[in-house]
Amino acid sequence: MAEDPKDAAPARPRGGFFAKVRRGLFMTHTEILEKLGTAVKQGLGIDESVLESLEEALLSADVGAETAGALTDAVRQRASVATRKDLPAVRAMLLEEIEAVIAKAPKPPARPAVPLFVTFLVGVNGSGKTTTTAKLAAREKAASRSVLLAAADTFRAGAIDQLQTWADRLELPVVRHREGADPSAVLFDALSAARARGVASLLVDTAGRLHTKKNLMEELSKMRRIAAREVPGAPHETLLVLDATTGLNGLEQARRFVEAAGATGVVLTKLDGSARGGIVLAIYRELQLPVLYVGVGEGVDDLVPFEAAEYARALLGDDATH
Ligand code: GDP
Numbered sequence: 001m002a003e004d005p006k007d008a009a010p011a012r013p014r015g016g017f018f019a020k021v022r023r024g025l026f027m028t029h030t031e032i033l034e035k036l037g038t039a040v041k042q043g044l045g046i047d048e049s050v051l052e053s054l055e056e057a058l059l060s061a062d063v064g065a066e067t068a069g070a071l072t073d074a075v076r077q078r079a080s081v082a083t084r085k086d087l088p089a090v091r092a093m094l095l096e097e098i099e100a101v102i103a104k105a106p107k108p109p110a111r112p113a114v115p116l117f118v119t120f121l122v123g124v125n126g127s128g129k130t131t132t133t134a135k136l137a138a139r140e141k142a143a144s145r146s147v148l149l150a151a152a153d154t155f156r157a158g159a160i161d162q163l164q165t166w167a168d169r170l171e172l173p174v175v176r177h178r179e180g181a182d183p184s185a186v187l188f189d190a191l192s193a194a195r196a197r198g199v200a201s202l203l204v205d206t207a208g209r210l211h212t213k214k215n216l217m218e219e220l221s222k223m224r225r226i227a228a229r230e231v232p233g234a235p236h237e238t239l240l241v242l243d244a245t246t247g248l249n250g251l252e253q254a255r256r257f258v259e260a261a262g263a264t265g266v267v268l269t270k271l272d273g274s275a276r277g278g279i280v281l282a283i284y285r286e287l288q289l290p291v292l293y294v295g296v297g298e299g300v301d302d303l304v305p306f307e308a309a310e311y312a313r314a315l316l317g318d319d320a321t322h
Pocket of ligand 1: 123124125126127128129130131132156159162208269270271272294295296297298302
């Protein structure tokens with residue numbers, strides 16, 4: 001296979017969550033802090049105009065109206081009793097409130113010790129499901145687990161070949177049918193193959209839309225039933241893949257995936273270069289789901305486990321990071 005130009009590009013920054021997400025979050029936090037800094041300088045400490053600027057800054061970072069309002073109210077209440085009236089004080093309060101939002105969401109469950117671990121990747125077309133499937137497969141392989149991929153996105157033109165290309169590069173097997181085939185049939189075959197071959201990890205790339213008029217959510221529910229029938233407890237993990245650049249518009253749709261597809265965690269893609277890092281908070285507060293990974297590029301290594309505490313600090317500009 002011809003070398004992918006992305007692979008030949010100069011080494012991407014590596015090493016830790018901060019290094020990977022810094023670009024995206026740097027833009028977000030610069031905006032928040034600039035707005036806040038100006039407001040604090042103009043006002044006399046943490047007054048209403050500063051709080052308004054804070055809410056506005058949070059909204060522009062895409063934390064969502066509800067979350068921006070709740071965070072600002074929390075700072076308002078605390079600021080009235082605060083003695084320190086400076087930007088670091090607002091920042092510290094906000095950091096605590098952000099950490100509290102994250103702490104309230106359910107924690108990702110520990111990976112069960114099962115012979116075959118089944119992961120579904122769900123989400124709308126273009127969110128990055130196929131790419132994320134490949135990135136997760138690479139991680140599983142690196143953890144010395146045997147992997148099988150299921151190309152169950154039979155709707156999007158080219159999705160099956162795209163997954164196959166990744167699989168070839170990673171030297172991993174794929175179960176595939178033709179384009180337009182029944183996604184549940186692909187899943188059934190993949191589950192059978194995984195059991196027969198004693199595979200440890202089955203990653204299922206699902207469709208964001210269907211060929212038929214059949215409802216996508218019904219199809220995903222059916223796939224869940226098939227998985228559970230064939231492998232007890234499956235799917236063990238259902239990852240909702242969300243594109244950070246579509247911002248809050250995606251959240252309404254995301255709710256349907258949580259309800260109907262039983263999403264257990266989120267992978268937030270395209271955080272590289274997006275100034276919308278605040279969406280992580282909207283996901284925690286409004287979907288009540290943990291973010292498990294963030295995508296920071298198109299390469300197979302561009303997936304990093306989400307670090308909530310580091311994220312909160314990076315969002316508000318951690319002095320140690322730059
Ligand atoms: P799907 O329709 O959900 O399967 O989406 P794809 O996996 O085909 O991804 C859609 C596009 O987004 C592709 O061009 C991917 O290379 C790109 N993509 C996926 N994840 C990321 C990411 O984390 N960062 C960037 N910059 N691009 C991404």
